[in-house]
């Protein structure tokens with residue numbers, strides 16, 4: 248038996264709401280893709296295979312902290328992290344047919360052909376049980392973006408953009424010390440040019456579509472995550488169907504955070520009215 252979740256208004260904070268997530272239709276779709284155990288109402292069960300992926304693109308210049316924040320998002324919200332750069336570096340390490348081309352391209356700060364990168368991302372997405380993906384450092388240009396939509400047949404639900412001053416990015420990359428072939432001044436200059444001329448148009452495209460969440464990438468890692476957290480927190484609600492009742496749990500990490508508000512929970516409100524049939528009368 249389904250029961251309407253009561254007292255949802257306590258979670259609703261309209262003043263903090265994000266424009267895109269305010270739309271009921273979008274919210275419903277977002278919910279379907281974000282929840283890991285959403286009940287399949289028609290079949291009366293949970294269909295993991297049929298779940299729609301929830302895709303987050305994570306964008307920002309070299310050294311802006313994408314990878315660092317992705318680790319925190321994974322830890323807190325259980326996403327699968329797919330760093331396009333890491334996938335390409337794995338190709339180099341495995342000496343695959345594209346390995347030397349990828350190495351030359353990365354050394355020169357250029358962009359690897361879309362088909363190569365997307366094939367690697369696609370393989371990871373298809374083989375993952377997790378359907379919530381953080382795609383880090385991709386798309387790098389408009390051509391990447393269009394090719395992803397065509398090949399994967401999906402658009403991102405959310406786009407994060409880590410906005411960082413150039414001097415800070417250079418400082419971070421030069422002190423990264425991970426032995427990357429592109430962490431040197433010569434390549435950094437090229438990467439920054441590519442970022443400005445090719446990455447930023449993608450960022451602007453998603454801003455115009457209302458999907459962009461711009462994060463100020465200055466500050467400590469924790470301070471930055473304070474801005475990232477609310478973007479996902481409103482979606483992180485798990486359903487536990489137990490017999491004739493439905494429990495809704497807000498993000499379990501909420502109480503451990505200092506001073507941040509989860510933002511809003513229009514999702515919960517919409518769920519109350521749209522998803523859960525009121526069987527109990």
Ligand SMILES: Nc1ncnc2c1ncn2[C@@H]1O[C@H](COP(=O)(O)OP(=O)(O)OP(=O)(O)O)[C@@H](O)[C@H]1O
Nearest residue numbers: 308309310311312313314315419422423466467468
């Ligand atoms: N908020 C921060 N303050 C200071 N240093 C940071 C911060 N966030 C990350 N770093 C450090 O900066 C370096 C670059 O961070 P990270 O690798 O996460 O960036 P990135 O955006 O993934 O870069 P790239 O695009 O080159 O892969 C790392 O050494 C990381 O430890």
Ligand SMILES: O=c1ccn([C@@H]2O[C@H](COP(=O)(O)O)[C@@H](O)[C@H]2O)c(=O)[nH]1
Nearest residue numbers: 331332352353356357358359384385387
């Ligand atoms: O989608 C992508 C992602 C990366 N590259 C190339 O790899 C390097 C390093 O990428 P990071 O995200 O900084 O790890 C990047 O400069 C490009 O040369 C790519 O071509 N396409």
Ligand SMILES: [Mg+2]
Nearest residue numbers: 313314330332
């Ligand atoms: Mg990175």
